[in-house]
Amino acid sequence: QVQLVESGGGLVQAGGSLRLSCAASGRTFSNYAMGWFRQAPGKEREFAATINWSGARTYYADSLKGRFTISRDNVKNTVDLQINSLKPEDTALYYCAASVYSDNGSNTRPGAYAYWGQGTQVTVSS
Numbered sequence: 001q002v003q004l005v006e007s008g009g010g011l012v013q014a015g016g017s018l019r020l021s022c023a024a025s026g027r028t029f030s031n032y033a034m035g036w037f038r039q040a041p042g043k044e045r046e047f048a049a050t051i052n053w054s055g056a057r058t059y060y061a062d063s064l065k066g067r068f069t070i071s072r073d074n075v076k077n078t079v080d081l082q083i084n085s086l087k088p089e090d091t092a093l094y095y096c097a098a099s100v101y102s103d104n105g106s107n108t109r110p111g112a113y114a115y116w117g118q119g120t121q122v123t124v125s126s
C-alpha cells in the first residue's frame with residue numbers, strides 16, 4: 001500500500017507563491033511517475049502536472065504551464081509543486097497522486113493514477 005501526504009497549502013494573496021509537497025511511503029518511490037491534480041468546489045478534478053520516475057520528463061496542463069513547476073527528490077521520497085503568480089482561480093484542494101507506471105507521458109486522466117493523498121487546500125484571495 002502507498003501512503004501519500006500533502007502539505008504546504010494555505011491562504012495566500014493573489015500574485016504570491018506556494019510550494020506544495022507530497023511525502024510518499026510504502027513502495028519504491030523512484031520507480032513510479034507522480035502527479036498533481038486539483039479540484040475546486042463544484043468542479044471536476046483537474047490535472048495540473050506529472051513527472052516521470054527519474055524527474056527527467058514533466059508535463060503540464062496547458063493553462064498552468066509557466067506558473068507551475070513539478071519536481072521530485074527520490075532520496076527524500078517527495079514530489080513538490082511550486083506555484084507562482086497565484087490567481088484566485090487557483091483556489092482548490094490540491095492532490096498528489098502516484099502511478100503504477102514509470103512514466104505517464106502526457107496522460108492527464110485521474111484514472112492513470114492508482115494512489116491518492118487526502119489533499120492540501122490552497123486559497124487565493126484577490
